[in-house]
Amino acid sequence: QVQLVESGGGSVQAGGSLRLPCAASGVQFSRDCMGWFRQAPGKEREGVAAIDGVGSTSYADSVKGRFTISKDNAKNTLYLQMNSLKPEDTATYYCAASRRLYSDYWCAGQDVNTFAEWGQGTLVTVSS
Helix, strand or coil: CCEEEECCCEEEECCCCEEEEEEEECCCCCCCEEEEEEECCCCCCEEEEEECCCCCEEECCCCCCCEEEEEECCCCEEEEEECCCCHHHCEEEEEEEECCCCHHHCHHHCCHHHCCEECCCEEEEEEC
């Protein structure tokens, strides 16, 4: 029943910005943990940012101060605002959801294995 659809990817020069929306259905933003992950060719999928049911956020060290995760509960949409983009940010970005209980205790860990629902991904390419 869960459906996640990312969009907003594209090509941008270093230093530029992009905002990725994720339209979600079948999830409860007030309870569930939502996250953004990315995967570059030849690399493992890694956590980028997460937000729990009450709005607490966490970020990978590599994106702190540059990326912001947010959600609009009324619109059932998750966002990733990416500023000051670097070539190393180039990857396919995925929206993900976990419907496990007590997300405030574990959501910040951004563990790939705790997320069972995934979007199709959107490609972000940052040129130098």
